[in-house]
Amino acid sequence: MMIASDSLYQQYSDHMRRVADLRYAAAVLQWDQETYMPQKGAGARARQLATLSETAHEWATAAAFEKLVYELQQRGDLNAVQQRNIALSYDELVRRKKLSAAFVRRSSEAVSRAFQSWIAARKANDFKLFQSSLSELVGLKAEEADLLGYEGHPYNALIYEYERSASVKSLDALFGALMPALQQLIDAVRQQPEPDTSFLQQNYPKEQQWKWGMYLVKELGFDLEAGRQDLSEHPFTTNFSAKDVRITTRIDENDLANMTWSCIHEVGHALYEQGLPNEEYGLPSGEYASLSIHESQSRLWENCVGRSLVFWQHYLPELKRFFPEQLKEVDPERFFRGINKVEPSLIRTEADELTYHSHVYIRYVIEKELISRELPVKEVAARWNELYRDHLGVTVKDDVTGCLQDVHWSHGSFGYFPTYSLGSLYAAQFWHQAQQVMPALNSQLNNVQLAGLLKWLRTEIHAKGRTLETEALCREVTGEGLDSRFFVGYIRQKFMLP
Amino acid sequence: MMIASDSLYQQYSDHMRRVADLRYAAAVLQWDQETYMPQKGAGARARQLATLSETAHEWATAAAFEKLVYELQQRGDLNAVQQRNIALSYDELVRRKKLSAAFVRRSSEAVSRAFQSWIAARKANDFKLFQSSLSELVGLKAEEADLLGYEGHPYNALIYEYERSASVKSLDALFGALMPALQQLIDAVRQQPEPDTSFLQQNYPKEQQWKWGMYLVKELGFDLEAGRQDLSEHPFTTNFSAKDVRITTRIDENDLANMTWSCIHEVGHALYEQGLPNEEYGLPSGEYASLSIHESQSRLWENCVGRSLVFWQHYLPELKRFFPEQLKEVDPERFFRGINKVEPSLIRTEADELTYHSHVYIRYVIEKELISRELPVKEVAARWNELYRDHLGVTVKDDVTGCLQDVHWSHGSFGYFPTYSLGSLYAAQFWHQAQQVMPALNSQLNNVQLAGLLKWLRTEIHAKGRTLETEALCREVTGEGLDSRFFVGYIRQKFMLP
Numbered sequence: 001m002m003i004a005s006d007s008l009y010q011q012y013s014d015h016m017r018r019v020a021d022l023r024y025a026a027a028v029l030q031w032d033q034e035t036y037m038p039q040k041g042a043g044a045r046a047r048q049l050a051t052l053s054e055t056a057h058e059w060a061t062a063a064a065f066e067k068l069v070y071e072l073q074q075r076g077d078l079n080a081v082q083q084r085n086i087a088l089s090y091d092e093l094v095r096r097k098k099l100s101a102a103f104v105r106r107s108s109e110a111v112s113r114a115f116q117s118w119i120a121a122r123k124a125n126d127f128k129l130f131q132s133s134l135s136e137l138v139g140l141k142a143e144e145a146d147l148l149g150y151e152g153h154p155y156n157a158l159i160y161e162y163e164r165s166a167s168v169k170s171l172d173a174l175f176g177a178l179m180p181a182l183q184q185l186i187d188a189v190r191q192q193p194e195p196d197t198s199f200l201q202q203n204y205p206k207e208q209q210w211k212w213g214m215y216l217v218k219e220l221g222f223d224l225e226a227g228r229q230d231l232s233e234h235p236f237t238t239n240f241s242a243k244d245v246r247i248t249t250r251i252d253e254n255d256l257a258n259m260t261w262s263c264i265h266e267v268g269h270a271l272y273e274q275g276l277p278n279e280e281y282g283l284p285s286g287e288y289a290s291l292s293i294h295e296s297q298s299r300l301w302e303n304c305v306g307r308s309l310v311f312w313q314h315y316l317p318e319l320k321r322f323f324p325e326q327l328k329e330v331d332p333e334r335f336f337r338g339i340n341k342v343e344p345s346l347i348r349t350e351a352d353e354l355t356y357h358s359h360v361y362i363r364y365v366i367e368k369e370l371i372s373r374e375l376p377v378k379e380v381a382a383r384w385n386e387l388y389r390d391h392l393g394v395t396v397k398d399d400v401t402g403c404l405q406d407v408h409w410s411h412g413s414f415g416y417f418p419t420y421s422l423g424s425l426y427a428a429q430f431w432h433q434a435q436q437v438m439p440a441l442n443s444q445l446n447n448v449q450l451a452g453l454l455k456w457l458r459t460e461i462h463a464k465g466r467t468l469e470t471e472a473l474c475r476e477v478t479g480e481g482l483d484s485r486f487f488v489g490y491i492r493q494k495f496m497l498p
Numbered sequence: 499m500m501i502a503s504d505s506l507y508q509q510y511s512d513h514m515r516r517v518a519d520l521r522y523a524a525a526v527l528q529w530d531q532e533t534y535m536p537q538k539g540a541g542a543r544a545r546q547l548a549t550l551s552e553t554a555h556e557w558a559t560a561a562a563f564e565k566l567v568y569e570l571q572q573r574g575d576l577n578a579v580q581q582r583n584i585a586l587s588y589d590e591l592v593r594r595k596k597l598s599a600a601f602v603r604r605s606s607e608a609v610s611r612a613f614q615s616w617i618a619a620r621k622a623n624d625f626k627l628f629q630s631s632l633s634e635l636v637g638l639k640a641e642e643a644d645l646l647g648y649e650g651h652p653y654n655a656l657i658y659e660y661e662r663s664a665s666v667k668s669l670d671a672l673f674g675a676l677m678p679a680l681q682q683l684i685d686a687v688r689q690q691p692e693p694d695t696s697f698l699q700q701n702y703p704k705e706q707q708w709k710w711g712m713y714l715v716k717e718l719g720f721d722l723e724a725g726r727q728d729l730s731e732h733p734f735t736t737n738f739s740a741k742d743v744r745i746t747t748r749i750d751e752n753d754l755a756n757m758t759w760s761c762i763h764e765v766g767h768a769l770y771e772q773g774l775p776n777e778e779y780g781l782p783s784g785e786y787a788s789l790s791i792h793e794s795q796s797r798l799w800e801n802c803v804g805r806s807l808v809f810w811q812h813y814l815p816e817l818k819r820f821f822p823e824q825l826k827e828v829d830p831e832r833f834f835r836g837i838n839k840v841e842p843s844l845i846r847t848e849a850d851e852l853t854y855h856s857h858v859y860i861r862y863v864i865e866k867e868l869i870s871r872e873l874p875v876k877e878v879a880a881r882w883n884e885l886y887r888d889h890l891g892v893t894v895k896d897d898v899t900g901c902l903q904d905v906h907w908s909h910g911s912f913g914y915f916p917t918y919s920l921g922s923l924y925a926a927q928f929w930h931q932a933q934q935v936m937p938a939l940n941s942q943l944n945n946v947q948l949a950g951l952l953k954w955l956r957t958e959i960h961a962k963g964r965t966l967e968t969e970a971l972c973r974e975v976t977g978e979g980l981d982s983r984f985f986v987g988y989i990r991q992k993f994m995l996p
Contacts, residue, residue, distance in 0.1 A: 021549035028527050039724075050519075
């Protein structure tokens with residue numbers, strides 16, 4: 001007797017949701033680790049996370065589940081979403097099975113240790129304290145690439161984890177074309193009169209910044225009954241369902257920009273997560289489409305919205321309620337010019353929209369070299385500093401503002417950074433489309449327009465989960481595949497370049 | 499070939515620690531649920547916790563592990579601690595195997611729902627909103643008692659979870675003797691001039707109370723690198739290893755007492771957890787001896803230390819640094835008398851040391867009646883109010899200050915309350931012993947003496963983990979089994995009764 005496909009698919013869903021329970025539980029433990037966990041808790045936390053990862057891996061690759069997925073793949077009577085879920089799960093299974101549970105446990109433990117070393121190294125402002133952890137992770141990642149298999153460059157195996165459509169070949173081509181185009185734009189912008197940014201670097205008390213940040217995330221549509229914001233060393237977004245999405249920020253008392261655009265950026269991620277279909281919990285159809293699309297959401301809000309003149313025409317008066325003294329003499333035009341100053345700098349998360357891509361490119365180059373073992377880990381700081389000199393013309397003074405600035409490597413995330421540039425390009429393309437559909441966005445951005453924008457994103461992108469591949473989604477939303485001309489056009493318009 | 503006991507014991511330890519990883523992960527999710535989780539996160543959290551509980555249960559009762567424990571039980575070459583661990587694990591296994599994984603999952607989900615109903619019912623001040631959840635839990639607990647089996651009263655099966663040495667018979671005898679003795683003491687104390695407590699009910703701003711609480715927990719020896727304090731609806735202590743112990747408190751702006759003694763109480767629990775042998779992580783030898791002993795630690799600090807005259811002779815001047823205006827005219831004697839005012843009241847956690855036991859007794863009676871199905875759940879509020887009138891002579895005005903005041907039932911904890919009275923009695927007996935060993939405790943209590951006391955508790959109680967049963971531990975520390983004359987003597991001395 002043949003078991004009905006419905007019943008098999010139900011078994012599949014149940015199993016997937018249980019694996020998701022473990023993964024989300026691990027995410028709670030990680031969130032806690034980066035927000036509230038006391039220092040000495042790190043040892044036990046590492047093993048707890050390792051047990052969760054290892055178990056999730058075992059379940060995700062269990063023989064009975066594998067049989068179920070293979071069986072469902074043969075069935076002709078599944079609907080399109082079900083078929084897509086099964087196809088993605090099949091692909092995932094094939095990849096996951098190449099890694100042993102012991103390898104997954106080892107990786108998880110190494111990541112926990114590495115995160116602690118990264119914190120310590122940052123505190124001491126000394127890359128050497130992170131070096132041996134990084135070595136271990138690079139070794140594990142290179143091993144992972146070998147286990148997973150790849151065509152061409154071993155780094156491809158890792159990029160695939162974050163963006164299935166990207167590869168060293170496609171990224172080399174992308175950056176190869178993008179970087180010179182950006183350089184032209186940068187040169188053109190830097191011939192304009194230098195904007196004043198001094199109003200951003202004043203004393204902005206922490207508590208007021210916190211209140212401002214909370215106000216801002218609410219205005220942008222973040223549902224605080226289905227999420228929260230906390231402080232952490234490095235801002236991030238995580239979620240434990242579409243109804244529990246956590247963002248974090250950090251506050252620099254002498255810089256308003258740091259936390260303001262990190263709030264907008266993370267809330268962009270969070271709005272996406274809160275808009276995913278909660279009833280598809282644990283299934284691919286309930287997940288984000290890809291990391292590039294995730295990043296397109298954060299960067300659309302951060303830059304296209306949050307660095308636009310019309311946004312600040314409405315919100316600067318609100319911001320002044322929080323900081324009346326500091327911003328007394330600043331008008332929206334001056335504010336807009338100040339927050340869009342283009343200038344090569346040291347810190348990626350604080351970079352302007354143009355030089356930002358050089359930061360990403362440098363990390364991409366280093367990761368490629370690390371994974372292919374061309375670059376020894378002990379030379380990472382020197383290589384970093386060299387690339388910053390060559391590509392951005394800036395001198396790195398120390399490790400905290402150099403190669404220790406990002407948390408990603410300490411998380412074992414190699415192949416992640418390129419999605420930041422991809423995300424910016426998708427963001428500009430989606431934003432262009434949104435402006436076509438809702439021309440009012442060009443002339444006014446208060447919470448009514450923002451709600452309209454969010455509604456459009458919810459329908460066009462969020463609610464679709466992972467039912468489409470990155471490029472297919474882009475085509476469905478904008479009528480064509482990714483094209484960097486939208487980004488270039490967006491920049492030309494913002495800086496009023498001919 | 500016979501496998502060496504060492505190697506088998508290692509396998510046993512590894513497995514136990516992995517089960518602990520899951521249980522502690524669940525504890526992190528629960529801590530988050532009660533401190534920071536946004537409201538709408540409850541649904542997914544319930545299923546995540548259920549998956550963790552169910553999996554921990556499956557692992558803890560796995561056939562291969564059972565075989566291992568049975569095998570180790572036959573070995574004659576284990577040391578005493580190893581033997582004890584195996585014996586406790588065996589006992590646990592026999593009990594756990596009586597519950598199916600599905601039953602454990604069902605219970606976990608019911609508890610998550612019940613906790614949310616309890617929060618909602620408290621908000622609405624309406625027991626009826628909690629009633630159906632409570633019904634479900636009582637049903638599950640009665641079923642659990644049947645599955646576990648018992649002699650005499652079904653409630654015995656549940657008490658055993660928290661205090662192996664207690665039963666309805668022993669507790670009826672204990673309360674039967676204790677309650678009249680307490681009534682005599684209460685009558686005698688209430689013939690003394692009425693203490694002034696007005697200085698406690700003034701405006702004590704939240705932020706200052708928070709700072710004072712943090713100061714206090716540090717003074718008492720709480721290691722903030724291995725723990726933290728947060729706010730929650732109901733104060734509690736939890737831990738994810740001996741190196742990550744979390745306490746929570748709540749603040750009433752018009753009452754200094756509420757948070758002050760809740761901080762001391764919870765830190766008493768936390769000091770015990772931080773003193774457990776971390777190298778025994780996941781094994782019985784790394785756990786607390788019993789809930790009565792756990793409560794003895796919280797109540798020793800809360801009452802024997804924290805409500806003593808000598809403690810406040812030193813700490814009142816410190817407290818005044820936080821609240822100079824409010825406490826300007828209060829001296830240590832007046833303070834001491836005020837914080838020890840004996841008066842029947844509505845709220846257990848705010849009750850004095852004497853009437854406290856009536857609160858516990860009332861819950862004990864109701865739980866017995868619920869589990870034996872003598873008392874229908876819909877009559878809980880009425881029964882509660884009746885017992886408060888009969889035993890404390892107070893009139894319950896509403897559900898929040900009545901039967902909705904404690905979180906325990908919403909956690910599915912039935913059989914827990916009696917350990918509060920047992921803990922008070924053990925506390926008095928341990929405190930008596932400590933005073934014998936360190937007579938200075940009678941005349942001075944600053945952070946030097948407190949550190950000495952903590953050191954003694956660490957050696958005598960904390961470091962022993964669960965290597966001894968409650969009564970055996972009491973005998974090892976004090977030379978005799980539990981005797982309520984120490985509690986009576988302690989009260990007589992405090993209130994200078996003849």
